[in-house]
Amino acid sequence: MSGFPIAITGTGMVTGVGLNASASCAAIRCAIDNFQETRVMDNGGEWIMGCGVPLEEPWRGKTKLIKMAAAAINECLEGNKQLKPEATPMLLCLSEQERQGRVIDDDNQFFLDLQDELGLEFHEKSRVIAKGHVAVAVALKHARSLIQDLKVKHVLIVATDSLLVGTTLAHYEEYDRLLTSNNSNGFIPGEAGAALVVEPVSARQEYQLVCVGLGFGVEEAHVYSEEPLRADGLTAAIKESLADAGHGESVLDFKITDISGEQYYFKEASLAFSRIDRTKRTEFDIWHPADCVGDVGSVLGVVMIAVLKTSCEKSYTKGNHILTHLGNDDGKRSSMIFFWQRGREQ
Template sequence: MPVTPLAIVETGMVTAVGLDTPSSCAAIRCAIDNFQETRFMDEGGEWQIGSEVALEEPWRGRVKLLKMASMSIRECIDKSGIGNPEEIPLILCLPEKDRPGRVIENDDTFFADLQDELGLEFSPLSRVLGHGHTAVAVALKHARSIIAEKKAKQVLISGVDSLLSNAALSAYEQSDRLLTSSNSNGFIPGEASATLLIAAPERSGKPQLLIHGLGFGVEKAFLGSGIPLRADGLTAAIKASLQETGCEMHDINYRITDITGEHYYFKEASLALSRTLHKRVEEFDIMHPTDCVGEAGAATGPLVIAYQNYFSVNGHGKGKRVIAHFGDSDGKRSAIVMSYSGA
């Protein structure tokens, strides 16, 4: 049975190609990246290519994460005109606890420091999620419950992460997942923050990007498992999101994903499409905006949704409905069906 949708009210972004939503999205739309040599060296003796956010000072590690998160949240709050942040829950998406190179030791302390950085205090309903790419779908599920139960009228969802650390790069290079001078089947490491302001849809008829179905699955044949890939987890997530929306895959016009360059995830997306699309369509495009900003970890989910909002609002969408899907290294999968009321 279709569920009550949510609406994207406003967004904020900090990426290597822009320090706000308009500049970041315009660059991604034009396929502009900012990939440069970093201060790290790969095992082949070449400088590692990365996608680094250039801030006013050369902050690193935890401090830089606080600065990026506060910038994207502040942009979202300022543009939406929120006057009572203490009544709004903030769901903060951070990297998985066991993710290589995670510089945040205590999530609660990081959240408190983020509030201090912003000079704000959010609702006691706020929480921290450590689910990587799929965290945005989990956050939307929590936001839907909060709004449906009238505990809050709006919810902020923000993600921040960076893979530009020696620990992260070394671990991913050892597992042959990093794009280096000796490996062409890998991702370019990056960093970013993105924020979404979520609310119930407006009744005024104003064009909005709406969030409909949410679906989740677990892939046993995750990357490096040695099990033949059938895309069971992603297929299950897509089917669940379609069921919540009350539509079929052929009713969707295109896809947007978190794919960052590894062949495994392109194959998985292709297999999942073949198992869920049962009627012939002329085209079924797939967008992957992380091509321009690199692998941004837990910031990827909110970033993809924020870009889709820009894409739809500016009339670039190839139809009314789009499905987003996300995957984590440990096999967690999620899918989100969206529609643009102005399309």
């Protein structure tokens, strides 16, 4: 293994199907969604469907993003009393700065506002990662460096995002990306906040969800491109993550992805895996939690990992070696390899 393994030891979630991690994961396991009509109409005169988070007050915009993130962070803090904010870097995952309808105009100020909401200050190595879907993989790479090089005990990865913004919905509808009355090849938008606690892999005997490999790539034939899709970027990312983990694809039991309904991403996932698969399998399951919570932007990767952790703990996975991959509309791709293993196995 060329990479440095790190463990996911805590989760927090606020989604349209649950206001904490356990409720959200239970709903996703049961394939329960909360898709409802938004306040925005499509070009056919029908209400666009979305998956909003029902908080106690009708907050909107930046305020709601902060409230969702704060709730997820507090869940992680309550679940791990050894986590000290002042000694813990927080890696805040946000949408891409160029995304249409983005409500955050100053990322650094948003970070400070989130700290004010919590009444806490985090480690000086905290940072904002405005990378959309792939942000969680970038954050795990930074977390690995912080744990390996600076010997920090915990890193908190936090994400908050919402696609339920009029300008954002109008942009996606213009490019036939949304599921509407006029378009069946699209996704349902959502919003969420989520957080992960990341630690060094311990020597304890209990099982842990361990990230053993990370990989990145760029797809030239992205969703807005007119180039023929060969899935080169995702293939490269998966190969790099396997090399980082020090394993071949034969160890993989199933995968969990950010696919949210568009045929382009299903085709890409199928092409990429077919180009690396050399093992005779009777099945290779694919999970996509966006079926329940919608496309929640930069939060989707964190939701996927939280779902994976809970499923491993409750023993309803398809195996202990999992491929996870994500992609941005501009072609950025990431891949992560997770093992459910005892802490001493490295």
